[in-house]
Amino acid sequence: MAEDKLSRVNRRSITKLMIAVVCMFGFAYALAPLYYAVCEALGIGGRTNSVPIVEVPEGMQKDEDRSVLVQFVTRSAQGMPWDFEPMERSVRVHPGEIKAVNFRVRNRTGEDMVGQAIPSLVPGQAAPHFKKTQCFCFDQQPLVAEGEEVMPMIFYLDPAIPRSVTTITLSYTLYDITERARAGEVAARQAP
């Protein structure tokens, strides 16, 4: 009968549309890795490398002709009772030169805590050329009550960095992840 045929056709349409709905729900979740992949690939969004660079390119030359001012900004997130500051506010580096800088943290509370620093860099075009061979931000920072620590960060600017970049600002925000670390919810920050 025509009725049956219609309901069969309808059912087929519903199935297709429901598949589309489920796919789009999945797509929302896919946007998260996609976003990080695009940002890393294009070096946008001020994202710097989230795992250490282990090998400095062979024969990297220090470009003595120019230098770039690298400024450091630090901030403790709301509710994070640690002192956090760079030991030098800025350094001047030549592209190709390897440089080490230090940051100081102090846990002002009477409890053991775990912190996590998240970097962000402006201008965005410089991010893919800013290479960190070592950074405290690759790991979590546990600190005992009233504890204090000096955290190193080693980096270089790859010589291909555009000439228009003369100043770079690297900012770190320090978050309290004590509870999450205790619950085992966050491993050390990994490449997403």
Next chain:
Amino acid sequence: MADHHEHHAPTGWRRWLLSTNHKDIGSLYLWFSFAMFLVGGLLAMVIRAELMYPGMQVVDPDFFNQMTTTHGLIMVFGAVMPAFVGLANWMIPLMIGAPDMALPRMNNWSFWILPFAFAILIGSVLMSAFGPGNPPAPNFGWTFYAPLSTTYGPASTDFFILSVHLMGISSIMGAINVIVTVMNMRAPGMTMMKMPLFVWTWLITAFLLIAVMPVLAGAVTMMLTDRHFGTSFFDAAGGGDPVLFQHIFWFFGHPEVYIMILPAFGVVSAIIPTFARKPLFGYASMVYATASIALLSFVVWAHHMFTVGMPLAGMLFFMYMTMLISVPTGVKVFNWVATMWRGSLTFELPMKWAIAFVILFTIGGLSGLMLSITPVDFQYHDSYFVVAHFHYVLVSGAVFSMFAAVYYWLPKWTGVMYDKFWGEVHFWSSLISVNLLFFPMHFVGLAGMPRRYADYALQFADYNWWITIGAFWFGISQLFLLWVLIKACFLKKGEKATDEVWEGADGLEWTVPSPAPFHTFDTPPVVK
């Protein structure tokens, strides 16, 4: 349905609660959305009362934020979207010669979920206003950006998440119903390119809904797990990124604004030809323009986030794509004007609303074009200029088109003509007040008044006083519509409507009696 002829319409509350009839469900949707329009309007009155004078007078800043948030949510998801779904329910089967929607039971579900969704949302507003300890309602803006809605969201955020899930399920079911109906239930001879434009615009809207409502559901689910289950999609401390939230939200959000306007284009494209007594100019180009607007709407979302610090190439891409959308939109405006050109125009109320729509929507489109220019948007972003823009397109656009639709089809729905006097009062009063309300927002916005604050600098005082007068006036004007509707729907008072209702009207809905009987097109009409 095989049992149509033995089946008598149930009566009393069961008729409504258990309804599977597209006309009854359409009426439920329309009344529900009108109720939400009044509730959302009431919240707007609180906002405007606070902003009438500089300084704090009426509410505290946190409650003010709850008002802007819930006003936006209720208007978008409770008033505008269900209004168009109601219209689709009533009109699509009548326009394509189908006996009902394809999936009547699902239709019942998709409506009856809504009162629960909004009871939850409005419940948290009532708790905040009158409950013990006044626990805050959602207060992070209708765009619920993380981390405001995750790390800093009040407890009611979880109710909000549930409510958005329910709204999403309802919209998705409604959209599936529309698509299946239009694809499978057209009368013989009703080819795709013969469908009235309202059906076309709704079909495309339904596809947009299928594509983006699940993304919204994904966004609120991520919020939920970020809040309670230890994920960090939007939390930098755990490796996430709050900017990702904005991308996901606006990937939904920009198509969403077209979900709210495409059916309006369909309504206006039905009304203008009737009162110009000419066929719609450029029917095919209207269809293609609608489809291209829908496709483009997926690649412009970041124009809402120019200021987050995007790379230059990204800003240029989103700027050009956004500007490109004005081309098909412009095609539509030209087609409406060309339809009126040298027509035998008369200005019955539906036509008045439709013309007001064309003019005022165009003003909103122009301010949109200004906002799409990235460097300029850096200044306008999050100012009252944006508020002016989206109220011109949504209130004097989407809402006015709904008014036009109501006046146009009310005689078909109820069998009586609307009260012309109070209808005219409603129109003129709304037309003047809506401009008094929203036009000065352009000026204060350009002068630097930010949106979403409970107070402002003294220099904005006079304009804001006038804006508030416009707001109260516009709010009160809607009571005239309430009276017109009560008179036609319940008192059934008014001039008896003919079947054709309008002299120049064209389309299958005008071939059935007025009021449209409970069952229509049990045997499909033949379309030549």
